């Protein structure tokens with residue numbers, strides 16, 4: 001017969017040493033240091049706007065509206081479809097037009113339709 005698990009002490013009253021905030025003390029120092037540094041990046045320390053993203057070059061906050069071509073902090077170029085948010089990167093920009101890559105297929109289809117029409121007209125004539 002299995003021994004019953006010793007009952008965990010209830011989590012109320014003073015925080016014991018088993019509480020996660022104390023049990024994990026000293027772990028993940030590298031991540032904590034990174035986020036502490038991020039809290040002082042340009043535009044972050046002052047508080048950001050309602051919708052913004054981060055510069056890929058200087059970690060500064062860039063407002064989404066109005067759309068900018070260059071970073072207001074380091075003048076780095078904002079390009080591509082990827083935007084860096086607080087702890088993820090998102091491909092949230094609309095892709096550029098597919099017209100040029102689809103043009104050969106469209107032209108091929110038009111030529112095939114013209115050939116079919118030509119053959120039908122020749123057979124019915």
Ligand SMILES: [Zn+2]
Nearest residue numbers: 055058071074
């Ligand atoms: Zn920047």
